[in-house]
Amino acid sequence: MTEGLPLARPGMKIGLLGGSFDPAHEGHVNITEAAMRAFRLDRVWWLVTPGNPLKARGPAPLAQRIAGARAMLNDPRIVVTDIESRLQTRMTADTIAAVQRLYPGVHFVWLMGSDNLIQFDRWDRWREIAESLPIGVMARPGSRLAARNSVAANRLQRWRLPVAQAALLPLRKPPAWVLINLPMSKLSSTALRQAKETKE
Template sequence: MEEGADLNPIALPGQRIGLLGGSFDPAHAGHLHITEMALRRFRLDRVWWLVSPGNPLKAHGPAPLAERIGAARRIADDPRIVVTGIEARLGTRWTADTIAALKARFPGVRFVWLMGSDNLIQFSRWDRWRGITAQVPIGVVARPGSRTPARSARAARILERWRLPQHQAARLADMTPPAWVLINVPMTALSSTAIRSARRKAAERPDAGAPLAGLGP
């Protein structure tokens, strides 16, 4: 992972860069799995983990930004992954604004927005979600328990005409938006919510020895 990339990641025109946004509270092997699948299937040069100052759809605030960035760096052991808190520098809160700011800041870069299929289910709740689809192609990676519901989600139905078949996933970064694809991959069930729950239970019952190994730093 590139050092010194907290707030100022570097990208060159023509590069194919995936954007994986979220609170990363905490980052875990599931994030890494989605990223590695996206790098391979979408033929990306880099994936930026956009560690957000806060998630507008979540009622409770995350851990401090610097702490989450540090934890994410310990998980992201691939040199093609850049962990960044650039949203804090840009002053953006919503994904639509972040993408617009990144495209203005890095002209000529081929950005692809990445998400798990669990997020596709609620994508139509996102602020200006149709605007997001007009700005960048979207790569959706199947997640346990959500692959089938995602296919019939409101956003998926509305965007069906712009959906690429899986065998064309490598073309995604070169497509003019709107364009999206849902890929099936070997799955891992890890999630930040499950990790936080396990940690709370371990804190409440220190004698229980709840196993946290492998879940996150």
């Protein structure tokens, strides 16, 4: 195992939540906790990305974002990791393939907000991602209806599980996905950054 990577045992159910976490906030914690409950996950790894190809503006330094994310958490089941930087992967499809090679026998679930499902069809090799591991989608404010009607949701409709089967998601053969509702948090990293810049 490469030094500095998270530990996991075969048979574990682990959610992967990717993002810039610029900065991490309570909304990230809320969707993580909701995903752990709904999908019966043993762990959730926050994959703090070196940079998001779909965002024009570069994020704050990686070490700063990781430190900020870790400072928010007190649940040892939520692990903040710079695995993409260590593996030198930039695209989600490459990260998932590398993680699945490194951790045979672990049941990974990709986690995303419904706002990401809306643009999922713009991700590099998005169909490959959907065929690689199950996907858990958490409803975000103002994006539930658009997410349900998105290109990706329509193309993947036949593999959508009912909410009542959400706990089975980690063990389902992909493609498989479910959209769950959760208490709404209007917090966003963009809004927090803008508020900080206004104060400065």
